[in-house]
Amino acid sequence: MSRAVNRSTRKGQATLVAVLLTLGLSTVAAGGSDAQPSAPQVWMVPALDALPDNAWGRTVRRGHALVANTSSLIGPEVRNPARRFAGNNLDCQSCHIEAGTKRFGLPFIGTFADYPQYRARSGAVGTIEERVNGCMTRSMNGKPLPLGGPDMVAIVAYLKFLSTGRPVGGATSGRGTAPLADLPRAANPLRGVAIYRASCAACHGADGQGLRAGFKGDAKGYAIPPLWGANSFNTGAGMNRLATAASFIRSNMPHGTSWDAPVLDEEDAWDVAAYVLAHNRPQRQGLAKDYPDLREKPVDAPYGPYADRFSPLQHRLGPFPPIRAAIKAMQP
Numbered sequence: 223m224s225r226a227v228n229r230s231t232r233k234g235q236a237t238l239v240a241v242l243l244t245l246g247l248s249t250v251a252a253g254g255s256d257a258q259p260s261a262p263q264v265w266m267v268p269a270l271d272a273l274p275d276n277a278w279g280r281t282v283r284r285g286h287a288l289v290a291n292t293s294s295l296i297g298p299e300v301r302n303p304a305r306r307f308a309g310n311n312l313d314c315q316s317c318h319i320e321a322g323t324k325r326f327g328l329p330f331i332g333t334f335a336d337y338p339q340y341r342a343r344s345g346a347v348g349t350i351e352e353r354v355n356g357c358m359t360r361s362m363n364g365k366p367l368p369l370g371g372p373d374m375v376a377i378v379a380y381l382k383f384l385s386t387g388r389p390v391g392g393a394t395s396g397r398g399t400a401p402l403a404d405l406p407r408a409a410n411p412l413r414g415v416a417i418y419r420a421s422c423a424a425c426h427g428a429d430g431q432g433l434r435a436g437f438k439g440d441a442k443g444y445a446i447p448p449l450w451g452a453n454s455f456n457t458g459a460g461m462n463r464l465a466t467a468a469s470f471i472r473s474n475m476p477h478g479t480s481w482d483a484p485v486l487d488e489e490d491a492w493d494v495a496a497y498v499l500a501h502n503r504p505q506r507q508g509l510a511k512d513y514p515d516l517r518e519k520p521v522d523a524p525y526g527p528y529a530d531r532f533s534p535l536q537h538r539l540g541p542f543p544p545i546r547a548a549i550k551a552m553q554p
């Protein structure tokens with residue numbers, strides 16, 4: 223017990239030193255003659271508690287609740303059928319860890335400041351509402367939230383709140399998941415079985431179905447989310463891409479892992495991700511229309527058509543370096 227306390231105190235001190243160093247360095251840079259305006263590099267999460275109890279504060283809190291307890295508010299088991307927007311019982315924070323505040327846990331810090339943006343998947347400039355609905359219809363396997371409706375307004379208000387102090391168009395380091403180098407070989411789902419049994423099954427179950435918070439039908443969602451099957455994300459979701467899943471898993475799983483102290487080695491992250499994605503999940507129709515410019519399609523998109531002649535299996539499992547080289551050679 224006391225050892226654990228000591229360790230966390232030391233870790234706290236190390237973090238403090240790192241924060242001070244970062245602040246110190248950016249002060250020096252700002253004072254220099256060729257100072258560049260730069261995005262804040264410190265991972266700062268605005269405090270929900272500090273929000274006033276007025277219309278704005280209540281709306282942001284409602285957005286936070288929708289992200290944290292999606293299944294209870296707009297999930298497929300909520301009492302009012304008109305409120306059933308999500309198609310599975312995941313919460314946004316099943317993937318956007320700690321309600322989108324964890325560094326490299328697919329956070330929402332800095333997201334609002336980065337939209338509208340060009341989206342290769344649609345081949346057009348998309349709004350933040352369209353991005354939210356991308357996850358509603360793919361990650362949540364459900365229906366889009368009505369634009370301008372109270373749920374969408376609350377979620378976008380929460381996203382704006384999480385970009386407090388972030389310059390529009392400025393980069394926020396820590397978005398997405400930590401970069402993970404390609405393997406020189408194909409990922410091996412069979413090798414992933416043993417890794418899954420050793421590092422994941424205790425929580426997500428040998429059958430990958432997770433653990434419900436309550437009972438089927440009570441709209442309480444999951445204490446531990448399922449990784450495949452009817453209650454998982456669909457085939458069009460970002461998490462259904464091997465590189466996305468592998469880097470998410472390496473930075474965040476087993477639960478409690480942080481990007482700067484990963485538990486799995488890189489190879490194991492790729493192989494266990496391949497095992498997770500080898501299972502059945504809800505099918506999304508119309509995926510062939512994604513990425514109208516096929517040269518912009520990610521190499522690990524698990525559905526065709528493709529601009530190159532590599533096999534669908536290689537797009538699913540790699541090796542990716544030869545595909546990347548072929549795509550690069552196609553750029554005008």
Ligand code: HEC
Pocket residue numbers: 289292312313314315316317318328329330332333336353354357358361362377397398455459460461466
């Ligand atoms: C199964 C995992 C999963 C769930 C559940 C999920 N998302 Fe996502 N979301 C992702 C991934 C992965 C990305 C990153 C990019 C991609 O699509 O490859 C993403 C990206 C986003 C982005 C863009 C982030 C950025 O910084 O550009 C927004 C906004 C978003 N999701 C909102 C939501 C909301 C709101 C919910 C709940 C209604 C939700 N997501 C549920 C996996 C998920």
Ligand code: HEC
Pocket residue numbers: 312315316317319320417418421422423424425426445446447448449461467471475476477486494495498
């Ligand atoms: C200690 C329990 C625990 C362990 C061990 C664990 N997870 Fe998770 N996992 C969670 C929880 C809880 C979440 C939901 C996120 C949250 O609540 O922060 C999650 C979320 C996920 C998600 C995104 C949500 C979804 O349903 O798709 C994936 C993918 C995932 N875990 C994969 C893995 C893999 C692969 C391993 C093994 C390397 C693993 N997890 C080990 C508890 C665990």
